[in-house]
Amino acid sequence: MNSRKDRFDVVVAGGGLGGLTAAGLLAKEGRDVILLEKEPAVGGHAAPFEWKGRRFDTALHMVMGGSRPTAGGEGIITDVLTRLDVADRCELVRIEPMYRAVFPDLDVSVSGAGREGYVASLAKHFPGREDAFAELIDDCSRIHSEALRFPITPGLLQKLAVPLRFPQLFRNRATTLGEGLDRYGFDADAQSVLAALWLYLGLPPSRLSFPVWGSMTANMVEEGAFYCMGGFGRLAEALREGAERHGAEVRTGTSVQKIVVRDGAVRGVVTDGSDTFHAPIVISNVDARLTVWEMAGAEHFPADYRAKVENLRPSIFVVALYTAIPADLVPSETVHETVVFPSKNHDANFQAALNGNLDGVTVTIPTITDPAAGPEGEHLVVIQGMIPGDCRSIPDDAVRQLAECAAPVMPELPGHLGVGPEAAAGFPDRYALRTIGPIYGWERSPDQLGPRGLGNTTPIEGLYLCGHWSQPGAGVRTVIISGMRVCRLILGDRISKGIIG
């Protein structure tokens, strides 16, 4: 329902998962909130993609944060849904194995059944290295718990205490994934399997931050990976329903054109329909570059902040193929989530992607976990491969490349799509293709993390950033934490105490 009101306590620009979380939690705490989303549906990267009557997850494969909340701070997604009284609107189920990593001569299914399950699944292929895998995951767990406790806006004394209070984060602040794994004496094959999920984080081991990978891995191992039955659009819809239940107004199909700034403070926003909404607080869930350059206007930011936004590097794009395939063409050993590489050298795979060759893909088959997500007798399949961020058009023979990359685990796929050396475009009525990105906000390299990235506050009074362009970073669980952090900054300590720093 659209109100005629034009004054609110808070305007949220963008209905991605971070924005929805912030809107819902603030509304629950009695703030008068309006969320404006430019697309017809909320969710951003979590919104579904419809093709031929089938509903695909546009981007997402799996999430962490789906378990019941514990004193250790896990289960953050469930925690937020529970706070908003909509936990029953979205069923998160565990994916096991978490993922399968396939190389030309190595095929490893990695378990998410706790630390022991994870170590055992790796030790099956790399016997005698149990202690090293356990030591790695222990270190990653420390990194993860330190990252959760890290103060949102550390004062001077807290900054000075970082080496003592956050020793793992401090020690690894400049460490890449490759350097981090080198410490444990793994052989090249074990390193390739451990690092295989770099494909989700958008940078190869030589450039990806070890704490980013370590935090994700520890969270996956300790808590497991989850799929949202019916697709992740249900999670976005549940957050929307929760926000509305607590009094927030959510308006889709409404783009924020301008964030109004006067005398160094936000005053509200103007939409593409020329509506003005006045508010002393605006939370932008939109690309930070657009927020600064186009929506608020660079002239309102100090030079050092403008330079930071200009110099930070965005993450990579992906090209995604969506298809439905007869179930009998899918091998019986196929799992929900597989990463397939033509070589164990991830840096070479990444370089190939930058050069326009889709070397290394993710193959996601949600109907393995959720058979009701597609028509009977079919599997829904999503294949994603990386493309450079400056190549936003679909590469010419993307269908052939994606199908051939996935063929080691789905040999019938190229034939089903009608692709091969002779026919790059295949049967166009059997698939949909699109590019998506930047997949993760900023690149997750050591030189762009923590204080070197963008925080949740800005130099403009009342203007906050939430989502994957701000702290603590990218990924569903992480942007939900970002929404919680912004609430904490606005409301004070009582929000999510004990869960985030």
Ligand SMILES: Cc1cc2nc3c(=O)[nH]c(=O)nc-3n(C[C@H](O)[C@H](O)[C@H](O)COP(=O)(O)OP(=O)(O)OC[C@H]3O[C@@H](n4cnc5c(N)ncnc54)[C@H](O)[C@@H]3O)c2cc1C
């Ligand atoms: C291909 C791909 C695969 C991924 N896989 C995973 C995964 O498996 N697991 C995982 O945890 N994470 C994954 N991620 C990352 C995750 O999806 C994102 O980090 C997260 O969803 C980003 O949420 P956000 O809150 O930053 O908002 P976004 O999803 O970026 O949404 C921003 C919203 O703002 C809206 N908007 C933009 N401009 C305006 C405007 N002017 N006015 C109003 N609204 C506006 C947009 O329409 C959008 O709805 C993946 C991402 C991609 C792209």
